[in-house]
Amino acid sequence: MTTNKYVLGVDIGGSHITAAVMDMESRLILEDSYTRCRIDAHGKPATIINNWKAAIDLAYGKAGLEIDKIGIAMPGPFDYENGISHIAGNDKYEAFYGLNVKEMLAGALGIEAGNILMKNDAACFLAGEMFAGAVKDYANVIGITLGTGLGSAVAAYGNTRDANLWCSSFQDGIAEDYLSTRWFLKRYYQLTGVNIIDVKSLTELYDESETIRTIFDEFSQHLAAFLMLFLQDTEADVIVLGGNISNAWPRFLPNVLKAFKANSIEVPLRISELNERAAIAGAASCWENLAVTS
Structure with a gap:
């Protein structure tokens, strides 16, 4: 069986965070898990991380699942592999500059940083449409x-x-x-x-x-x-x-x-076909080729 059948896709925007659990086998979002919360992108890092955590907790709670694999669509510039922000001069999330956002969020959620994959938000839109949307073929x-x-x-x-x-x-x-x-x-x-x-x-x-x-x-x-x-x-x-x-x-x-x-x-x-959910699907699809099967 696939051990990460369910992956949480997260889309980080300038004013909102949206999150939903995706069934990686059917490539469908669990609609009951869909969560959208306002975020102050000008806030302090700890406050932003806690607000992200609250949205992630809520999405997992709606799905009746424990926190596990997470894919995040994040605006750049950003070191996506290591989770370090280089965002500056664009009026959002500038307080994260130089910080390891992935480790901060993993710590708040009580999971290993390796359970979080991050990717550029524009690339996640495209990946989502390729994984479950208008250009699957x-x-x-x-x-x-x-x-x-x-x-x-x-x-x-x-x-x-x-x-x-x-x-x-x-x-x-x-x-x-x-x-x-x-x-x-x-x-x-x-x-x-x-x-x-x-x-x-x-x-x-x-x-x-x-x-x-x-x-x-x-x-x-x-x-x-x-x-x-x-x-x-x-x-x-x-x-x-x-x-x-x-x-x-x-x-x-x-x-x-x-x-x-x-x-x-x-x-x-x-x-x-997925509209605002494309980035969520694309973020989740970061785990598509990393499924552990037995």
């Missing part, structure tokens, strides 16, 4: 998350890594300037003089506003150009899109596909 994949920021990851022969392209040179700035919620809000204000709170609000007004349709057309041009640059350096068989903006895919994806066709690019695009 692929080994060479590009993963993009479109939201408050731009996440990018690449998988080669099933091994995922952060591509870290958010700050890559693009048009008159960096890629994230054109492929994030910030761009939508800025562009809408430039064209209308009106502030709007999120992309969902724009999507709801799409049919009645030519301005918003224009904005989505421009976004599709940015995304197509970015993806075509990415594909030049990556042998991907498929691209998967996630993040909150991907929920508006009917507004921009057709034009991206038209641009691909015009440039003779036949790589298919998929939309995330």
Whole structure:
């Protein structure tokens, strides 16, 4: 039998921690275990660790399981193998800089540090979609998350890594300037003089506003150009899109596909099936090839 049939996947965000137990055999999340708690990413290290512990305890308690194997999706920069944070200058978890976060959390939970595996959050999104989501049948994949920021990851022969392209040179700035919620809000204000709170609000007004349709057309041009640059350096068989903006895919994806066709690019695009749970599944999947069987 597989001794780590159940693994807890944890997604560490800037304002929340989400956690859920995953059945590694069925590749399904135990829905009753799903836990989401607010976190103050500006707090003291001990306070943050205790809050993470509380969420992890709660998720395991809901599943009726004892704390065992844990996979964590963590933003970078971070030494994932050793568990040491290098986060600085991005307004979250800066108090952890230089500290061994893995050992601190293991100590709080009363487990060995070896029971915790950590991986970049963008890479976990992609790993989750490959393990239990939209691209299960692929080994060479590009993963993009479109939201408050731009996440990018690449998988080669099933091994995922952060591509870290958010700050890559693009048009008159960096890629994230054109492929994030910030761009939508800025562009809408430039064209209308009106502030709007999120992309969902724009999507709801799409049919009645030519301005918003224009904005989505421009976004599709940015995304197509970015993806075509990415594909030049990556042998991907498929691209998967996630993040909150991907929920508006009917507004921009057709034009991206038209641009691909015009440039003779036949790589298919998929939309995330797991959404915010992709990183949880990907974090748990860190243990996929480490199952001990007997």
